[in-house]
Amino acid sequence: GESVGLHLPTLSVQEGDNSIINCAYSNSASDYFIWYKQESGKGPQFIIDIRSNMDKRQGQRVTVLLNKTVKHLSLQIAATQPGDSAVYFCAEKKGGGSYIPTFGRGTSLIVHP
Amino acid sequence: SAVISQKPSRDICQRGTSLTIQCQVDSQVTMMFWYRQQPGQSLTLIATANQGSEATYESGFVIDKFPISRPNLTFSTLTVSNMSPEDSSIYLCSVEIQGAGTGELFFGEGSRLTVL
Numbered sequence: 308g309e310s311v312g313l314h315l316p317t318l319s320v321q322e323g324d325n326s327i328i329n330c331a332y333s334n335s336a337s338d339y340f341i342w343y344k345q346e347s348g349k350g351p352q353f354i355i356d357i358r359s360n361m362d363k364r365q366g367q368r369v370t371v372l373l374n375k376t377v378k379h380l381s382l383q384i385a386a387t388q389p390g391d392s393a394v395y396f397c398a399e400k401k402g403g404g405s406y407i408p409t410f411g412r413g414t415s416l417i418v419h420p
Numbered sequence: 421s422a423v424i425s426q427k428p429s430r431d432i433c434q435r436g437t438s439l440t441i442q443c444q445v446d447s448q449v450t451m452m453f454w455y456r457q458q459p460g461q462s463l464t465l466i467a468t469a470n471q472g473s474e475a476t477y478e479s480g481f482v483i484d485k486f487p488i489s490r491p492n493l494t495f496s497t498l499t500v501s502n503m504s505p506e507d508s509s510i511y512l513c514s515v516e517i518q519g520a521g522t523g524e525l526f527f528g529e530g531s532r533l534t535v536l
Contacts, residue, residue: 341524350424350512350527351463396462407453408525410463 319417326387328414330380330397339400341408342371342382346393354382354395384416392418422447424528426513432534433503440499441531443513448493451516454486457530458509466511469496503535 320326332340338359343351357364357371357380364371370383380397394415398408423446433439443452452469466486467475475488490496500507513528 348529350514350530351525352527353524356524407451407465407468409465413462 316412317415317417319419320387322387322389322418322420324387326384326391326416326418328382328384328395328397328416330382330411332378332380332397332399332411334399335375335378337399339408340371340373340380341398341400342369343396343398343410344391344393345396345413351396387416387418389418389420392416422449422515422517422526424513424515424526426511426528426531428531429529430532430534432536434536435504437503438499438501439503439533440497441511441513443496443498443528445494445515447517449515449517450493452490452496453514453516453525454488454496454498455512455514455527456509457512463512466498469498500533503533505535508533508535 318326318328339356341356342354344354345351355364355366355369355371357373359375362373368385372381382395384391394413396413397411400408425444427442431439454466454469455463456466457463465478466481467477467488469475469488469490471490471493477483485501487499487501488496496513498511510530510532512530514525516525
């Protein structure tokens with residue numbers, strides 16, 4: 308079936324570097340994509356989203372890029388800080404109007420001071 | 421946004437017993453969901469908790485194993501029945517805020533169950 312997945316399970320970066328977390332999706336009918344951050348012992352927290360009619364969206368220190376041609380989604384974190392250490396999940400909204408997202412595998416981001 | 425409180429935050433349970441997890445939201449919400457997150461894994465939707473009617477279960481999850489109550493728009497419970505070690509997971513309550521229309525979910529802190 309169609310699914311959402313991530314390329315790298317763990318990403319280690321130095322504090323101050325930029326981080327890029329990638330996600331591949333296969334459901335061309337998805338019209339909404341979301342990135343969540345889950346810190347240890349906590350529930351996932353919304354970071355940023357993007358609709359399928361957009362290629363790029365920026366937030367505070369974060370940017371999400373969507374490449375519909377190759378069905379690829381990425382989350383860029385600028386000037387990564389130790390507080391950014393967490394597991395990051397991409398999620399896609401099912402087609403047909405459902406508001407229930409399907410979550411990808413997750414990438415663990417480790418920021419070294 | 422929404423503040424979601426889950427109880428218990430963690431518990432250690434014996435095989436064959438059942439445990440009920442509570443989820444309280446600080447505002448009325450239409451859509452409320454229960455997710456399971458097994459160790460080191462992503463989130464899997466168990467069911468949608470429907471107010472005043474039976475929950476809608478995803479493939480692989482059944483009411484006898486995971487009975488759900490939703491008596492009103494701010495509260496829900498999930499019971500994990502006849503537990504086995506394979507049920508050791510984090511169980512997460514989540515809500516979608518009515519009117520947001522963007523699919524953003526808010527999550528509780530989760531209930532971490534360990535079944536011995």
